[in-house]
Amino acid sequence: MLARWEGLLREVIAIPGVRGAALVSVDDGLVVAEAAMDQLDGADVAALLAALVSRAARVTRTLPAAPPRMLHLAGDAGTLVAVLAESPLWLVALAEPGAEVGRLRVLLGDLAGAVA
C-alpha cells in the first residue's frame, strides 16, 4: 500500500515546479507518505493542513455546504493544493510560483480516487 501511495506522489512531483507532495491524515496531523519533501518539514505540512481543513469546514458548515474536498492556498511565493482522498487522508502538494497549478489541481483530483 505504501509503495503504491509513493508511486502516486511521484506522479505529482513530476509536474515542473512542484516542491513536494504528501499523503496526510488530517485527523491526527500525521504524514502517511511523502515524496521530495527534503526542503519541507512533513510534520509541519500535515499539522498546518489539518488546521486549515478544520477551519475551512467551520466556514462551510455556516453556509451550509458540504465539507471541504479541495483547498487551494495561493501565496506570493508559492502555492499549496490539497485534495481529499479517502477520509481522513488528503493529498497535498506545494509548488513554486509559475508552476502549472491548473494541471496540479486536476492531477491531484484524479489521483485522489486511487488512494483507497
Next chain:
Amino acid sequence: MTELPRSSRPATPAFLDLGERLRQRGQLEAAATVTVAGLGHYPTLAAGHDLLGRIRADQGNDAASEEAWRAAIACEPAHVGALKGLAFLAFRAHDFAAAERHLETAVARAPHDASLLAALDRVRAARPSAPVDESLRLDDPASGMLLCDADGMRVSGGLGQDRTAAAADAAAAETTGLLREAVRSARLLGLGGVKHLVVETADARLAVVPVRPGAALLAVRGITTPVGRLVATAQRSAAVAERWIEGLQ
C-alpha cells in the same frame, strides 16, 4: 491662504452653492474663480474639488477636471461625485475597465443611487468582455459576497439568496479565522503573503481574499462556477472593498 479653524466653519461653505449656481448659468470663469478661492480656505473639502472638476469638465479641460477629481478622492477616497467624474472621463477615453472600477466603488458607497446603477450598466454594456452576469454589489446580501473585518464582524454583503443574516454573521466570524490560519500556514510554509484561498465542496466553491487592513472578503458560488472566474471576481471585489473601507475611515 490659511484653512479656517474648525469652530468657525459653516456646515456647508457658501462658495459651493455660489460656484454651482454660476456653473449652471454657464458663467464658468466666475464659477472657477469662486471655487478656487473657496478651496484656498477649505483645501481638504472633497465637495469643493468635485465642483471644480465639474466646472473644468464644462470648460472642456479634461486634464484639469481629472486633477480636481483626484484631489477630491485624496480628501475622501470614496467620494461619489468625484468617482462619477473620473468614470465619465475614463468612459470618454474608452477605458471601460477604469470606468467600471470607479463606478463599482461609487455603487458600494451609494448602492441605491439609480443614476450610478444606470451608468454602471451602460459601461458594462459598452465593454466587449464585460462579465455582465457578475454584478458587484458589496451591500447586497444576495450577492454571495461577504465582507468581514479583522474581528470577524460582518461589514456588508451576505451569502446569497435565501441565506439569513444570522448565517452571514456566523460565516463572517469563521472566515476571519480561516484567513488567519491561511496567513499563518503560508508564512510557515514559505508561500509568502496570501493572495487567495479557494475551498471547494461537493456543492459550492468559496474564495477568501485578504482585504487590507486585516479584513477579508468571502465569495460564495455554485460548484459549476469556474475557479479562475471565482478568484477574479473575488479579487476585483476585494479591491473595491478596500477603497470602500478607506472611504469609511
